[in-house]
Amino acid sequence: MTGSVRAVVMTGPGRPLEHRRFSSPRPEPGGAVLETVASEVCGTDVHLHHGHLPGVPYPIIPGHVSVGRVLETNGPVRDVDGRTIEPGRLVTFYDVFGICGSCWHCLVAKAGTRCPHRRVYGITTSADEGLLGGWAERIEIKPGVRLLPLPDGLTAEDFMGGGCGAPTGFHAVERAGIALGDTVVVQGSGPVGLSALAFASLAGALRVFVVGAPAARLEAARRLGAEDTLDVAVARPEERVAWVRARTEGRGADVVIEASGNPAAVAEGLEMVRDAGRYVVVGQYTDAGDVTINPHRHINRRHATVLGCWGYEYTHLVRATLLLARHRARFAWSSLVTREYALADAGRALADMEALAVVKALIRP
Ligand SMILES: [Zn+2]
Numbered sequence: 001m002t003g004s005v006r007a008v009v010m011t012g013p014g015r016p017l018e019h020r021r022f023s024s025p026r027p028e029p030g031g032a033v034l035e036t037v038a039s040e041v042c043g044t045d046v047h048l049h050h051g052h053l054p055g056v057p058y059p060i061i062p063g064h065v066s067v068g069r070v071l072e073t074n075g076p077v078r079d080v081d082g083r084t085i086e087p088g089r090l091v092t093f094y095d096v097f098g099i100c101g102s103c104w105h106c107l108v109a110k111a112g113t114r115c116p117h118r119r120v121y122g123i124t125t126s127a128d129e130g131l132l133g134g135w136a137e138r139i140e141i142k143p144g145v146r147l148l149p150l151p152d153g154l155t156a157e158d159f160m161g162g163g164c165g166a167p168t169g170f171h172a173v174e175r176a177g178i179a180l181g182d183t184v185v186v187q188g189s190g191p192v193g194l195s196a197l198a199f200a201s202l203a204g205a206l207r208v209f210v211v212g213a214p215a216a217r218l219e220a221a222r223r224l225g226a227e228d229t230l231d232v233a234v235a236r237p238e239e240r241v242a243w244v245r246a247r248t249e250g251r252g253a254d255v256v257i258e259a260s261g262n263p264a265a266v267a268e269g270l271e272m273v274r275d276a277g278r279y280v281v282v283g284q285y286t287d288a289g290d291v292t293i294n295p296h297r298h299i300n301r302r303h304a305t306v307l308g309c310w311g312y313e314y315t316h317l318v319r320a321t322l323l324l325a326r327h328r329a330r331f332a333w334s335s336l337v338t339r340e341y342a343l344a345d346a347g348r349a350l351a352d353m354e355a356l357a358v359v360k361a362l363i364r365p
């Protein structure tokens with residue numbers, strides 16, 4: 001079949017992935033078409049496959065954060081500095097679009113990530129609308145979607161080693177307001193937790209401890225500079241709290257960032273925060289259930305600041321990407337990519353991600 005491109009389609013929760021052909025896309029005015037270089041497989045894709053997220057317009061082409069080469073634009077497409085992005089350029093893009101800038105959430109609350117018109121490539125875009133996910137040979141960049149050329153020296157593998165975890169972890173660190181010399185605990189050693197660890201270090205943390213699993217991810221955490229790590233599989237919750245307190249003169253950490261996705265981690269993490277410390281919840285991306293906390297002990301008497309963190313804005317993507325490039329040698333982001341899969345093996349990639357057999361998995365169409 002000529003003039004067609006291959007894509008992987010998730011038709012519904014629990015259904016096998018399908019391999020479909022789409023006609024070769026042409027850009028809309030102000031839009032572009034990318035030749036996909038790499039797209040990520042992340043925990044979100046596992047959740048999508050289980051139907052854990054509401055409002056997903058199946059069938060979808062998964063893959064929300066991707067790198068591609070510009071094949072074609074329809075009219076000039078510019079970066080945020082006003083420079084024209086030419087065909088051949090290696091780019092990523094802000095996977096969120098449709099933030100309206102004129103609703104109550106955007107204008108009054110200034111909370112763009114909560115804009116009800118917000119849409120995300122590979123998550124809230126239907127395959128019936130076109131190639132709006134990265135598990136495909138081409139990606140359609142709709143008019144208004146912000147392209148971001150990769151900074152000089154940053155390879156596709158480096159960028160994808162951070163993947164969506166980089167701007168998400170960056171946002172969580174920003175929310176945490178880390179001060180020079182703070183002691184930080186990160187709960188969870190997936191891409192968001194590992195990114196939070198790296199950015200917390202860059203933000204001036206004295207030391208960052210990581211509580212997570214499995215061993216390969218904790219090893220990655222130590223490589224990224226974690227002061228010490230604890231495997232959740234070998235220590236009970238009260239032992240994990242004691243482990244943190246033993247390393248903080250019994251007081252607890254200045255900042256704890258939850259990036260685990262397990263609701264039980266929240267009650268546990270609040271026990272790890274020092275009096276008047278900060279707690280940021282970024283890992284509870286899907287509704288995994290309720291948990292009991294003690295408002296008196298965990299929050300009120302502790303004088304704690306507890307913050308949620310939803311998604312990321314364009315500013316986080318840009319600044320995180322510049323830091324990925326600047327500190328490429330120190331963190332070796334590409335080493336986080338433990339396995340690459342062809343489009344035909346997307347099902348295996350999902351299964352490996354679910355089993356935590358990989359730190360970061362890429363689809364290479
Ligand atoms: Zn809005």
Ligand SMILES: [Zn+2]
Binds near residue numbers: 042043044065164165
């Ligand atoms: Zn993701």
